[in-house]
Amino acid sequence: xxxxxxxxxxxxxxxxxxxxxxxxxxxxxxxxxxxxxxxxxxxxxxxxxxxxxxxxxxxxxxxxxxxxxxxxxxxxxxxxxxxxxxxxxxxxxxxxxxxxxxxxxxxxxx
Amino acid sequence: xxxxxxxxxxxxxxxxxxxxxxxxxxxxxxxxxxxxxxxxxxxxxxxxxxxxxxxxxxxxxxxxxxxxxxxxxxxxxxxxxxxxxxxxxxxxxxxxxxxxxxxxxxxxx
Numbered sequence: 001x002x003x004x005x006x007x008x009x010x011x012x013x014x015x016x017x018x019x020x021x022x023x024x025x026x027x028x029x030x031x032x033x034x035x036x037x038x039x040x041x042x043x044x045x046x047x048x049x050x051x052x053x054x055x056x057x058x059x060x061x062x063x064x065x066x067x068x069x070x071x072x073x074x075x076x077x078x079x080x081x082x083x084x085x086x087x088x089x090x091x092x093x094x095x096x097x098x099x100x101x102x103x104x105x106x107x108x109x110x
Numbered sequence: 111x112x113x114x115x116x117x118x119x120x121x122x123x124x125x126x127x128x129x130x131x132x133x134x135x136x137x138x139x140x141x142x143x144x145x146x147x148x149x150x151x152x153x154x155x156x157x158x159x160x161x162x163x164x165x166x167x168x169x170x171x172x173x174x175x176x177x178x179x180x181x182x183x184x185x186x187x188x189x190x191x192x193x194x195x196x197x198x199x200x201x202x203x204x205x206x207x208x209x210x211x212x213x214x215x216x217x218x219x
Contacts, residue, residue, distance in 0.1 A: 035209075040119075040211065040212075041211055041212075042114070042116070042196055042198070042209030042210050042211045042212055043196070043198070043207075043209045044209070045206060045207070048206065058206070088151065090153060092153075097158045098143070098155050098158050099143065099155065099198075099207065100155070101145075101152070101153035101155075103150070103151065103152050104151045104152070104153075106151075
């Protein structure tokens with residue numbers, strides 16, 4: 001069964017601090033994605049990657065960096081966390097037909 | 111403007127009844143996926159459609175690319191169907207999904 005794991009599951013960060021969210025997939029999928037979800041909104045794409053060592057900007061990349069050191073791992077980096085980045089973050093990998101999501105990371109920036 | 115318009119934003123049903131969720135698209139989409147976000151916050155794949163209809167248990171989904179819409183029908187609703195349902199449409203070849211804003215479904219005993 002396809003599996004995507006995320007760590008940490010929740011985090012409280014201070015404004016201006018650095019935050020790294022990690023995602024690991026055992027699906028052998030090429031494509032991986034980072035989304036954020038805010039209350040009352042659908043998921044919005046931050047960054048994605050279709051091959052190791054390469055990342056692409058999504059719809060809302062400002063304030064975020066991404067890193068894909070291997071096919072299995074995809075990280076989202078907030079160099080200077082801000083209050084507006086409080087949200088739930090989902091990582092996903094996909095086949096041609098389906099996306100498989102991690103359980104989400106709830107990030108609170110204070 | 112939004113390329114995916116999902117409705118209703120909230121829906122309350124009694125057990126055993128049914129209803130439909132709908133997503134309208136402002137442009138032609140290649141495919142659509144439907145997801146449910148459960149009480150634990152996990153996103154569950156429900157359907158992927160490039161055309162036509164699919165059925166799985168009490169759920170049935172349809173996608174009409176030409177008419178620019180997709181629907182998700184729920185029949186005989188059960189308490190465990192509660193959650194937020196999202197449609198997400200695939201517009202281009204790099205498989206990016208454009209998401210609806212979600213429908214919060216509450217099933218009442």
